[in-house]
Amino acid sequence: MTTFIKLDSNENPFGPSPSAIKAMQGVLSECSDYPDDDVSALRLKLAEHHGVQLEQILVAGGLTEFLGMLARTFLVPGLNAVTSQRSFIIYRMATEAAGAHLIEVPTRHNGFDVDGIAAAANRSTRIIFLANPNNPTGTLVTVKEVDHLLSLIPEPLLVLDEAYYEFAEHFANKRGVRYSRSLDYVREGRNVVVLRTFSKVHGLAGMRVGYGIASAELIARISRQRSVYCVSAPAQAGALAALEDSAHIRKTVENNTAQSERLFQAISEVGYAVTPTWGNFLYCDMGRDAGIFAERLRLKGILIRPLDRWGAPEAVRITVGTPEQNDALVRTLRKLKSS
Ligand SMILES: Cc1ncc(COP(=O)(O)O)c(C=O)c1O
Structure with missing residues (x-):
């Protein structure tokens, strides 16, 4: 599995x-x-x-x-x-x-x-x-x-x-x-x-x-x-x-703020338009069919949300993960972009 x-x-x-x-x-x-x-x-x-x-x-x-x-x-x-x-x-x-x-x-x-x-x-x-x-x-x-x-x-x-x-x-x-x-x-x-x-x-x-x-x-x-x-x-x-559990809340929000800024940067550098976020996710405009893009990521073991049902067929929403999950995401995005 x-x-x-x-x-x-x-x-x-x-x-x-x-x-x-x-x-x-x-x-x-x-x-x-x-x-x-x-x-x-x-x-x-x-x-x-x-x-x-x-x-x-x-x-x-x-x-x-x-x-x-x-x-x-x-x-x-x-x-x-x-x-x-x-x-x-x-x-x-x-x-x-x-x-x-x-x-x-x-x-x-x-x-x-x-x-x-x-x-x-x-x-x-x-x-x-x-x-x-x-x-x-x-x-x-x-x-x-x-x-x-x-x-x-x-x-x-x-x-x-x-x-x-x-x-x-x-x-x-x-x-x-x-x-x-x-x-x-x-x-x-x-x-x-x-x-x-x-x-x-x-x-x-x-x-x-x-x-x-x-x-x-x-x-x-x-x-x-x-x-x-x-x-x-x-x-x-x-x-x-x-x-x-204030320790868990603090760990979660601190990770989110730091990692969302890092993901914002990395995804923008790959060439997609990212909206600055106030939540624990990023809205990314891919400029192309996002469903196909999400499926390619799924085949690499990463799930993200294509937004066609939200009336945005060229956009995806990506939840901010742990540093390790985000490393894997950024690596995969770079690979897919250059392939
Ligand atoms: C804006 C917003 N409101 C409500 C919810 C639903 O939360 P719950 O899990 O409590 O049903 C979500 C979940 O994604 C949400 O994004």
Whole structure:
């Protein structure tokens, strides 16, 4: 069996937090019992961590599930949601599963065009999905731009999807800019839901845990769409431990910042157009059929994501790996280019 270098799904290349593994193993013998449906311990920890009330936190089986709950809460046939082209593919799936329509606004500099989004929203718009940083392009919407968007359209629910929060925050500190004031909006009582996940920096994508932070009223409304027992006991234990594993978080974000800069350089030198990233992945315009290119890499044992389904048939998304994985990637890219 080939062991692939997996750079296609923006997972943590170092795996789960070691303390999360220990915590998950510790609850396996109790798995004949149903999990705590209130997810009390984890919600309490998250409420403390973010300085909000317990009632303002809702934990689900990953953000993918949370986005489905949002769509089922606010959308029905005849209504719509607005987002950007080339953004997270689940926005479309969740919106359409609710029978509603997704308006996708053209990108600006490969990222969200907030004025375009405000202009596209109409009387039937109930949700605006904003991935910050955006997947797959890695771009950031600045604090100023989000403030501007909220001033233009305070009415529909603004979903601030911060799945890559820790990576963006680390870049922002290094680059001397302010990344996000999403939780301020919640505290100010704005019509905003902030989304975070344990799938990325914490390395728990396989456990399926993500959460939303909003006003207690919004959370109560959204939670009616939540499935009972949707967060398993190992997932709750793992997430709780991962949140406290600052060494694993630091190792992951420091590697990501250093390695993404190095990959940016190396891939640009090979001759492809790379967009500067705020996440744990790079958006690369290959200038040719990216599906064929990704297949050639797969045959060399490296998985990357071609973006034809995102409406970018000439682009790929490459997750930032460990230094060794990135060495292998760069070597293979150079070889393929010269062959
Ligand atoms: C922008 C964005 N939001 C949400 C998710 C989904 O996260 P989860 O694994 O919690 O479902 C992803 C995963 O790739 C993502 O890129």
